[in-house]
Amino acid sequence: MRKEYISLKQEEKLLKDIPQQLIFFSKKEKYLDSMLQKLNLNNTSMENNLLRVINSEAAKNNLKVIDFNPPNRFAQDGSSLTTYDFKLRGGYAPIIETVYVIESQSTFGEVIHLNFTKEKNYRTGKNYLEAKVLVQNIE
Secondary structure (H helix, E strand, O other): HHHHHHHHHHHHHHHHHHHHHHHHHHHHHHHHHHHHHOOOOOOHHHHHHHHHHHHHHHHHOOOOEEEEEEEEEEEOOOOOOOOEEEEEOOOHHHHHHHHHHHHHHHOOEEEEEEEEEEEHHHHHHHEEEEEEEEEEOOO
């Protein structure tokens, strides 16, 4: 009888904690939802999310997205490497700012390569800067 009494007391303690746990988990769910909203991620693919962030940052920084190639995937030892390749056209500081936002304030991976080339439009006689960016994500 004593063992049964002790087990029932433990179950009673657990049942008393359930409302507190429900409150805790609902707050945690709201926090995680806000973090996903802050990162601007929906239930779409990683490629679409990256393209959306690149386009929004390019619009803020007065850049043009020249090229966005399909990702390259490579599997090795149970992990998967995905590399995204895109080109931006504009000024040096806006390109650096956009790359910084992509790498530090999102979950798309790290910038593994950044190549600047100075081009000239012979029709208008103006120079412009293009940057080829490679972002790699390890899954």
